[in-house]
Amino acid sequence: xxxxxxxxxxxxxxxxxxxxxxxxxxxxxxxxxxxxxxxxxxxxxxxxxxxxxxxxxxxxxxxxxxxxxxxxxxxxxxxxxxxxxxxxxxxxxxxxxxxxxxxxxxxxxxxxxxxxxxxxxxxxxxxxxxxxxxxxxxxxxxxxxxxxxxxxxxxxxxxxxxxxxxxxxxxxxxxxxxxxxxxxxxxxxxxxxxxxxxxxxxxxxxxxxxxxxxxxxxxxxxxxxxxxxxxxxxxxxxxxxxxxxxxxxxxxxxxxxxxxxxxxxxxxxxxxxxxxxxxxxxxxxxxxxxxxxxxxxxxxxxxxxxxxxxxxxxxxxxxxxxxxxxxxxxxxxxxxxxxxxxxxxxxxx
Amino acid sequence: xxxxxxxxxxxxxxxxxxxxxxxxxxxxxxxxxxxxxxxxxxxxxxxxxxxxxxxxxxxxxxxxxxxxxxxxxxxxxxxxxxxxxxxxxxxxxxxxxxxxxxxxxxxxxxxxxxxxxxxxxxxxxxxxxxxxxxxxxxxxxxxxxxxxxxxxxxxxxxxxxxxxxxxxxxxxxxxxxxxxxxxxxxxxxxxxxxxxxxxxxxxxxxxxxxxxxxxxxxxxxxxxxxxxxxxxxxxxxxxxxxxxxxxxxxxxxxxxxxxxxxxxxxxxx
Numbered sequence: 001x002x003x004x005x006x007x008x009x010x011x012x013x014x015x016x017x018x019x020x021x022x023x024x025x026x027x028x029x030x031x032x033x034x035x036x037x038x039x040x041x042x043x044x045x046x047x048x049x050x051x052x053x054x055x056x057x058x059x060x061x062x063x064x065x066x067x068x069x070x071x072x073x074x075x076x077x078x079x080x081x082x083x084x085x086x087x088x089x090x091x092x093x094x095x096x097x098x099x100x101x102x103x104x105x106x107x108x109x110x111x112x113x114x115x116x117x118x119x120x121x122x123x124x125x126x127x128x129x130x131x132x133x134x135x136x137x138x139x140x141x142x143x144x145x146x147x148x149x150x151x152x153x154x155x156x157x158x159x160x161x162x163x164x165x166x167x168x169x170x171x172x173x174x175x176x177x178x179x180x181x182x183x184x185x186x187x188x189x190x191x192x193x194x195x196x197x198x199x200x201x202x203x204x205x206x207x208x209x210x211x212x213x214x215x216x217x218x219x220x221x222x223x224x225x226x227x228x229x230x231x232x233x234x235x236x237x238x239x240x241x242x243x244x245x246x247x248x249x250x251x252x253x254x255x256x257x258x259x260x261x262x263x264x265x266x267x268x269x270x271x272x273x274x275x276x277x278x279x280x281x282x283x284x285x286x287x288x289x290x291x292x293x294x295x296x297x298x299x300x301x302x303x304x305x306x307x308x309x310x311x312x313x314x315x316x317x318x319x320x321x322x323x324x325x326x327x328x329x330x331x332x333x334x335x336x337x338x339x340x341x342x343x344x345x346x347x348x349x
Numbered sequence: 350x351x352x353x354x355x356x357x358x359x360x361x362x363x364x365x366x367x368x369x370x371x372x373x374x375x376x377x378x379x380x381x382x383x384x385x386x387x388x389x390x391x392x393x394x395x396x397x398x399x400x401x402x403x404x405x406x407x408x409x410x411x412x413x414x415x416x417x418x419x420x421x422x423x424x425x426x427x428x429x430x431x432x433x434x435x436x437x438x439x440x441x442x443x444x445x446x447x448x449x450x451x452x453x454x455x456x457x458x459x460x461x462x463x464x465x466x467x468x469x470x471x472x473x474x475x476x477x478x479x480x481x482x483x484x485x486x487x488x489x490x491x492x493x494x495x496x497x498x499x500x501x502x503x504x505x506x507x508x509x510x511x512x513x514x515x516x517x518x519x520x521x522x523x524x525x526x527x528x529x530x531x532x533x534x535x536x537x538x539x540x541x542x543x544x545x546x547x548x549x550x551x552x553x554x555x556x557x558x559x560x561x562x563x564x565x566x567x568x569x570x571x572x573x574x575x576x577x578x579x580x581x582x583x584x585x586x587x588x589x590x591x592x593x594x595x596x597x598x599x600x601x602x603x604x605x606x607x608x609x610x611x612x613x614x615x616x617x618x
Contacts, residue, residue, distance in 0.1 A: 052514045072517040085515035089533045098529075102520030150519060
C-alpha cells in the first residue's frame with residue numbers, strides 16, 4: 001500500500017496550460033476522485049502520475065520515493081483506461097498474465113494469481129475468451145483485474161465506467177468500491193460524473209481549467225462548497241446573491257434568515273433544490289412554471305419575482321400543477337467563501 | 350548528450366536514409382535533364398534535352414499526357430501534406446522503367462556512385478546486370494518501400510493508442526510493448542503489404558529487363574519474348590500459370606508462418 005504526493009505538477013501543450021501547479025496528497029488506502037468537466041486537466045494529471053504524459057515541472061512521490069523521472073514500467077502503478085485498452089489479440093488469461101510475465105513471475109504463480117484475480121471480478125469461466133467475446137461490463141472488469149493482479153502500489157482509473165449503460169454503471173460502481181476496499185489499494189479515479197464521485201470517493205478533488213479548485217469529502221463539497229464552481233458542478237443548486245447583515249441574511253426577494261456569521265456585505269448563497277420546500281398557497285409569492293416527475297422525486301421550476309428557482313420534493317408527495325401559487329421556505333443553505341485555485345485545506349488554514 | 354546534438358542524431362537514420370535513397374535519385378533525375386551527372390556523356394550543363402522535349406510534337410503530346418497523369422495522381426497524395434512526408438512517397442509515382450534508369454545511372458560501372466567512390470580509391474563491384482541481380486533488387490526495393498510503408502504505417506496507426514501505454518504500465522519496455530502488442534496487431538497489414546509486393550515482384554518486367562543479369566532471365570521476360578518474338582503462346586500460358594501457382598503456394602506458406610508467429614507473439618500455445 002502507498003501514499004502519493006504531488007508537488008507543483010505542471011503541464012503545457014504549446015502555449016496552452018493544461019495543468020497549473022497541482023499539489024495534492026493521497027493517503028494510504030484512500031480513494032480519491034479527480035472530478036471536473038472535459039478538458040479540465042484531470043486525465044492529464046492522471047497520465048502524468050502514471051508516467052505516460054511527461055511533466056513540465058513538479059514532483060511525484062510514491063511512498064516516500066520520488067518517481068517522476070522513472071518510466072511507466074518502473075513505477076509499479078496499475079491503470080485502467082477509459083477504452084479499457086485490453087490487448088485484443090490475447091485471451092483474458094494472457095491479458096492478466098502479461099504484467100506478471102513482465103515481472104518474471106513463475107508460470108505456476110501466474111496461473112494462481114490470474115485465477116485469483118478473475119475470481120475477484122467474477123470472471124473465472126472467461127479465462128480463454130478474447131476481449132471481443134465479452135460484453136462492455138466484462139471487459140471493464142478484465143481491465144480492472146489486469147491492473148490489480150500485478151499488485152500495484154497505486155491504482156489509477158480513467159473514467160472506466162463512462163462507456164457503460166446506466167444500470168451496469170451503478171452495479172460496477174458498487175463492485176469497484178467493494179474491490180478497492182477489499183484490497184485496500186490507494187486509488188485515484190477520474191470522472192466527470194458527480195454522482196460517481198460522490199458515491200465512490202473518500203475525498204474528491206474538483207478541477208476546472210487546469211486547476212484543483214477544491215478538495216474535500218463528498219459531504220463537505222456537496223453541503224458546504226467554497227466556490228461557485230463546486231456548488232454548481234456537484235449536483236443542482238440555486239445560487240443566490242444575498243446581503244450579509246451580521247447575524248442575518250437578506251434574500252434577494254426581501255426575506256430575512258438568521259445566520260451565524262458576523263460578516264457584512266454581499267455574498268453568494270447556495271440552496272440545494274431539496275433545501276427548498278413549497279406549499280400551495282393562493283397568497284404565495286412564487287408561481288410554479290414547470291413540473292418534471294422523475295420517479296423517486298419531482299422537480300419544480302418556480303419563479304419568485306425575478307428569481308427562477310429549482311425545487312425538489314419527494315415523488316410520493318402530491319404533485320402541484322404548473323401555474324400554482326406557492327409559498328417558499330428555505331430549510332437549509334450555505335454561504336460560499338468564493339476562493340478559487342486554493343484547496344479546501346488551504347482555505348481552512 | 351546535449352539536446353541540440355541528440356535530436357539530429359536520433360533523426361539521422363531516418364532522415365539520412367530518405368535523403369540518400371529518395372532525395373539523391375530525385376536530384377540525379379533533375380540534374381540529368383540538364384546534362385549533369387549523366388552516364389553516357391560528359392557532365393555539362395545544357396538545355397538541349399528540354400528543347401527537344403518541348404519542340405518535338407510527339408514528345409510534347411506525351412509530356413502533356415504524362416503531366417496530366419502525374420499531377421492528378423500526386424495532387425491526391427500531396428495536397429495539404431508536409432513536403433517531408435511526401436518525399437518518401439516519390440517512388441510511388443515514379444514508373445518502374447524510370448526507377449530502373451535511375452538505378453542504372455547511379456550504380457552502373459561509370460555511374461555516379463562508382464565515380465564518387467573512385468574519388469576515394471574505392472572500386473564498386475558490378476551492381477547492374479550482375480549474376481546476383483543486386484541492381485534489380487535495389488530498384489524493386491526502392492519502388493516498393495513507400496508502398497509497404499503506407500500500408501504498414503496505416504496498420505500501426507489504426508491500433509488503439511492506449512494499448513502500448515497499457516503495456517508500459519504493466520511493466521513492458523517500449524521495445525517489448527512494440528514486439529508483443531503492436532507488431533501482432535499490425536500483422537494483417539504487414540502480411541497484406543508483403544504479399545502484394547511479392548506478387549507484383551514475381552511479375553516485374555521493366556526493372557529486371559533493364560538491370561537484371563543476361564542469364565538467367567526472369568519468367569516475365571521469357572513470357573514477353575515467347576509471346577511477341579516467338580509467338581509461343583502456349584508456353585506463355587504455362588509460365589503464367591506457374592507464376593500464379595508459386596504465388597499461391599507462397600501465400601499459403603506465408604499465412605501458415607505468420608499465424609504461427611502471431612500465436613508465439615501473443616503467448617498462445
